[in-house]
Amino acid sequence: MGDSLNPALLGRIGTRSAAQTELVTRRDIRKYAIATRQRLPKYLAGDEAPPLFHVALFWPVLPVEQLAPDGVAIDTMFPPVENRRPMAGGLKIDYHRPIRPGDVLTATRTLANIHEKQGSSGTLVFIEVLMQVVNAAGEPVLTETTTRIMR
Amino acid sequence: MSASPRIKDVQIGDALRSRELHIGTVELFLYNAALWNAHRIHFDHPYATQVEGHAGLVIAGPLLGDYLTQVAVEWMGDTGQLLSVEYSNRRVAYIGEILQAVGKVSAVDRDQGEVSVELAILNQAGEVTTPGSALIRLSRG
Numbered sequence: 001m002g003d004s005l006n007p008a009l010l011g012r013i014g015t016r017s018a019a020q021t022e023l024v025t026r027r028d029i030r031k032y033a034i035a036t037r038q039r040l041p042k043y044l045a046g047d048e049a050p051p052l053f054h055v056a057l058f059w060p061v062l063p064v065e066q067l068a069p070d071g072v073a074i075d076t077m078f079p080p081v082e083n084r085r086p087m088a089g090g091l092k093i094d095y096h097r098p099i100r101p102g103d104v105l106t107a108t109r110t111l112a113n114i115h116e117k118q119g120s121s122g123t124l125v126f127i128e129v130l131m132q133v134v135n136a137a138g139e140p141v142l143t144e145t146t147t148r149i150m151r
Numbered sequence: 152m153s154a155s156p157r158i159k160d161v162q163i164g165d166a167l168r169s170r171e172l173h174i175g176t177v178e179l180f181l182y183n184a185a186l187w188n189a190h191r192i193h194f195d196h197p198y199a200t201q202v203e204g205h206a207g208l209v210i211a212g213p214l215l216g217d218y219l220t221q222v223a224v225e226w227m228g229d230t231g232q233l234l235s236v237e238y239s240n241r242r243v244a245y246i247g248e249i250l251q252a253v254g255k256v257s258a259v260d261r262d263q264g265e266v267s268v269e270l271a272i273l274n275q276a277g278e279v280t281t282p283g284s285a286l287i288r289l290s291r292g
Contacts, residue, residue, distance in 0.1 A: 035181035036217045039225065040153070051224065051233055052217045059186040071189035090239030091216060
């Protein structure tokens with residue numbers, strides 16, 4: 001374990017966000033489909049959501065005063081790491097069910113893991129946040145893992 | 152309607168249909184509005200260049216992730232099923248750059264009916280800005 005990964009930081013693993021519940025509307029799917037220049041009619045008509053629509057559906061809606069000066073909604077699920085800055089990030093999404101208008105979806109996020117890896121220019125810290133999305137019947141819709149790399 | 156490839160015809164190395172991307176400020180605005188994302192590097196040119204030192208307005212990372220995913224979804228057709236997708240944003244892309252979304256088959260599991268595809272967004276210098284991959288299930292018909 002390197003010096004970045006102190007017990008206070010590691011103790012945050014397992015932290016869960018409050019559940020966020022959102023209604024899927026045809027209008028929101030259509031806006032998303034047009035902005036991303038989808039070409040399949042089912043997306044443009046809003047009959048089904050494109051695979052990354054949940055990024056928009058669960059984006060935080062905060063008062064302007066709570067945004068950082070650069071306009072960003074600060075993501076409190078990712079803890080700051082002393083002397084390190086975010087470098088890159090990635091997403092992995094596993095799909096279980098399509099998303100359609102009228103669906104009521106609930107997302108819960110968990111700080112799943114914090115670990116170090118040896119990079120070519122020193123150690124890198126990897127922080128993983130898991131988002132589980134379920135429908136109103138509690139059935140899984142998708143699972144997304146976001147990784148933030150800090151150096 | 153779009154036809155799905157048949158698993159028995161799919162070979163490792165097969166190219167997916169690529170797409171040239173000319174992302175403009177209007178669609179970048181619409182995208183961030185659809186998200187409710189106010190990050191100024193996407194719409195405030197003086198801020199992006201003078202405060203954050205960018206070469207121009209930054210194309211949103213998840214928007215590139217979406218274009219990457221579209222290459223896979225358009226290839227798999229109506230009966231294909233997207234099981235998973237992953238990508239990472241490695242290099243910034245700016246408004247005005249002409250990008251390419253590309254993909255190719257990297258593995259085929261005929262027993263399971265599953266195909267892995269490698270995906271990427273390339274900039275005009277041929278550099279990968281956004282590498283990714285997807286796992287697709289094709290019907291065995």
